[in-house]
Amino acid sequence: MRANLQTAVHHGETLTPRAYSLRTGASVGPGLAWLGALFLxxxxxxxxxxxxxxxxxxxxxxxxxxxxxxxxxxxxxxxxxSLYPLIIARSVLLGLTTAMLCLSAGLPLAFFIASCKGRYKNLALTLVVVPLWTNLLIRTYAWQMLLGPESSLTQVAALFGLAEADEGLYPGLFAVSLCMVCDFLPFAVLPIYASVEKLNWSLVEAAMDLGANRVSAFRHGIVPQIKPGLTAGFILVFLPAMGQFVIPDLLGGAKTMLLGNAIQQQFGAASxxxxxxxxxxxxxxxxxxxxxxxxxxxxxxxxxxx
Amino acid sequence: MHARSKTLTTSAAVIYAFLYAPIAIVVVFSFNAARHGAGWQGFTLHWYRTLLANEQALSAARNSLLLAICSTVIATVLGTMLGFGLNRYRFRGHRFVSRILYLPVFIPDIVMAVSLLLLYSLLRQWSGLFQLGMTTMVLGHVTFQIPFVAIIVRARLAGLNPALEEAAHDLGANGWQTFWRVTFPLMIPGVLAGAMLAFTLSLDDFVVSFFTSGPGSTTLPILIYSSVKRGITPDINALSTLMIAASALAAVTVTLLQRNRKV
Incomplete structure (x- = not known):
């Protein structure tokens, strides 16, 4: 090799340090300047x-x-x-609850998709992705109709004494939480599914052969293997749930304010x-x-x- | 794969129903003759005709498209360059930049929205420019789009075979020729995927638009939000149904494209 201290071979090309830094600046410079000025x-x-x-x-x-x-x-x-400490605690707790609920609902769905074969697997996966592409605002205001005073859901809940017949199931934390689980469930399903696809079933079989029952085979044979998917799913749901503004704004009440609403209130009406x-x-x-x-x-x- | 149990299939069916319940109710109600209330009173296309005569909705659709096109073009150019540079060159602060790139993806969008609002109002006091409107919205959208494009383009480059470029150099191509004839064509799927995602994110965005829009720059999500605040009307359901159809079509197209390319 003829390369000396002044030059470096870069993707098959020999560059001087000057050319190297010029090219670095020209490629990353504009984007970084933009992010520096308008983000950081x-x-x-x-x-x-x-x-x-x-x-x-x-x-x-x-x-x-x-x-x-x-x-x-x-x-x-x-x-x-206690108003603001409660708002912070409520937002974090709602984020945690939503993430846990999404994991619990996401697990069976991920296993179901993994168990589908051929084109059905693609279909099952696409059916999870399509709602993600649908505008969040639309999926959120739809719950106003689903949980409104005249909806069948409300009437069923009223039969069991869970709601007043003439009032809806919203506004309130229940409506916010239900809508968040529905809106963010795909974020949990997709990473869990990716982990389930890579699952080594022989470990589960070995556990069963060694006398583990279904529950402990799941706990010790499956959960450790899909942990990366579970963690990714958890954080992908927690972050948007914790910082949400639209969902609590449309479905939450004045008594159940979250961080997102508090920010909007201070930048808006309270000024x-x-x-x-x-x-x-x-x-x-x-x-x-x-x-x-x-x-x-x-x-x-x-x-x-x- | 193991044979699946009935319990698994049943719970999957219930969860799918839950996922699609809000979408279904919007679509069904857009064809419902009833103006108020939850009862079904027969099929009608009346709300779609109302929508087409709604000048506000048409202008919001034009604004949404204009905003998405302008911001996507800028963000795709800057994001592609950034993704390329981050893949190819090591510089001081490289690790910092790689980390910071994920921050706009993960932080609450309302934080980004109000920080832009603050910046604009400060700049407006100093310069008299930056009146809230289409320009401030484009600036904001590009900001959250750049990281997505850069991350996708960088991932695409990381998956390329370096022997291809080395071969081009060995065969006598200079740096410029190698870039445009070998590297860039190989990057194109990543660039297109990034642009597609950026475009969708812009069309879907409500929070950043809401805080940085001015009079006359109402987009479709802002229009839907203010209509919902006044009380849902059936023609908003018709508008939402059209948007749902468009995004479902886009989602299915992307899935099919990816499958055919075996990415």
Whole structure:
């Protein structure tokens, strides 16, 4: 090889360091500049503004302060106020519940798809993907009709005393949760299915031969093998559920506010942008914490954002 | 594969029914003669005719398409270049960039939306430009589209056989010729898949559009949202049904294309 210290062979081509860095800049430069200016920049802006306070007429002003975060933690001007701690806890809990429900409903569906053969398998898989391509807003407002006062679902629930006959099953956390499970279920099914396809059944058979019953064969023979799919499914449902704005806005009540609604309220009607920025920072931190926990759990470096 | 049990088939059927219940009710009600209420009062195409005469809906459809086309073109160019560069070149901060690329995919979209809203209002105070409207929406859409395109293009490049490019060089092609005659044609499936995803994401987006739109730049999702807030009318069901049909068609086409290419 004739390559000396000044040049490097790159995909069959010999490049000088200067040419190498020129090409690097030309290819990644514009995209990174865009993301820096319109993604990272605005996030930094939110972080800064969350440390200011609301001026007159909804403007941003004042001195640096942690007041917004104190208020989020419950220490308001008029003593302890549980409103915002509850909103944070409710959002996280709803995200966790939705993710668990999606995993429980996603498991049988993933096993069903894996058990289909040939073209039926493609059909079963496409049937899971099609709702994902359908607008979330449409799939969400449809639940207003499904759970409305006159719907058959409500009437059946009323028969069992679960609902008032003349009121619908929405607004409320039940409606929000049901809709979220329906909307995000495909995010759980797809990664679980990918794991199930790779499943080594001989391990399960070995467990059964060694006297394991069905439950422990599932726990020790199957669950460890499909764990990557379960973890991916969990995080893919938790993140959009935790930060949702549309679903609680259309199906939730005023008493069941979530982080997404709180942000919209502060940037909209309440017009307290610094406080809204602090709420946005909290949602961002919860999302990044969840990603970090998952990356540490699976050892996937690409997803380890922190 | 093991023989599947009746329980598995039954639970799969129930879950599919649950997944399709909201889609089904919108489609059924778009053909229902009843204006209010949940009862079926006979088949009609009346709401589709109402929709076609609805000037607001038509202008929202035009805005949605314009927004999706403009943002997809920009994001596909920038995202393809970024994906190519990240695959080919190592530079300081490469790991950081690779990680940051996933952040817009995962963080709550409302956070991105309000951060853009803040930036625009700040820039508006300084420069008088950045009035909320189609331009600010395009800027926002490109921002969430770039990572998706870059990730897909980079994955496509990572799966290519490096011997092809080496062969081109050995046969005397220079860097430019190799790129346009060998590398780029091989990248095209990834670029198209990225553009397709970017286009769909733009058409579907509500949250970023909602916070960065101005008067006169209403898109279809914004129109649906404000109609739902006022109370669902049957012609909105008709509009939604058309959108459902379009996205189902797109989903099936992509699935078929992928199967034929054995990707």
């Amino acid at each position: 920049g605005p996030l930094a802006l939110i972080a800064l503004i969350s440390l200011l306070s609301r001026g007159e007429y909804g403007t941003v002003g004042g001195a640096w302060t942690f007041e917004n975060y104190r208020r989020l933690a419950g220490f308001g001007l008029l003593g302890f106020d 307290d942008w610094p406080f809204g920025s602090a709420v946005a920072m909290v949602s961002l931190l919860v999302a990044m914490l969840a990603l970090w926990l998952m990356a540490r759990h699976t050892g996937d470096d690409e997803l380890n954002i922190l």
